Amino acid sequence: MKRLLKAIVWVFAAMVVILVGGGYLLPNEVVVQRQAVINASPEKVFSLVSGFKRFNEWSPWAEIDPNIQYTIDGPEAGVGASMSWASGNSNVGVGKQTIIESVADSRVVSDVDLGKMGKTKSFWDLKPEGNGTLATWGFKMKLDGQLDRWTGLGMDSVWGPDYEKGLAKLKALAEKEAAGG
Numbered sequence: 001m002k003r004l005l006k007a008i009v010w011v012f013a014a015m016v017v018i019l020v021g022g023g024y025l026l027p028n029e030v031v032v033q034r035q036a037v038i039n040a041s042p043e044k045v046f047s048l049v050s051g052f053k054r055f056n057e058w059s060p061w062a063e064i065d066p067n068i069q070y071t072i073d074g075p076e077a078g079v080g081a082s083m084s085w086a087s088g089n090s091n092v093g094v095g096k097q098t099i100i101e102s103v104a105d106s107r108v109v110s111d112v113d114l115g116k117m118g119k120t121k122s123f124w125d126l127k128p129e130g131n132g133t134l135a136t137w138g139f140k141m142k143l144d145g146q147l148d149r150w151t152g153l154g155m156d157s158v159w160g161p162d163y164e165k166g167l168a169k170l171k172a173l174a175e176k177e178a179a180g181g
Helices: 002-025 041-050 145-152 155-178
Strands: 029-038 069-073 082-086 094-103 107-113 120-127 132-142
Touching: 029 155, 041 120, 041 132, 041 155, 132 155
Parallel strands: none
Antiparallel strands: 029 132, 069 082, 082 094, 094 107, 107 120, 120 132
């Protein structure tokens, strides 16, 4: 019995060392991003992502909770435009997004405060691709503690599908409008 107890203590100690030590070896930042080629000009795509007025038309989160409460402040688009949201649905939560960088027809960067989930930077990069636009949508988040670093390993699989869905909705909207619809 004493031998078994000693083995359990050693296994537990090894697990703690692996979890804590392994956390130091993991990246302290996570990047999740997705891309899509949209058959519309960078100007058209930019007009849809450079402000929040039309956010719900392509947002993957708008359909999760149709009762989200939004507050839009600042200019309609560009630096200083912001949107706050509140939802009782834990998949949407509460937060605020503020555009901090806007380069016409090519880049938008926002500070995003996700409340208890932390802060991140969201970005859009738009590049001409043939007759359309290569749109990259993503976010970067600093991971401060060891637990956050372990959690970072799963963020792509959690957030990636939402970004894919949002890009698909944006693609359909931009292409419809570019075709005169």
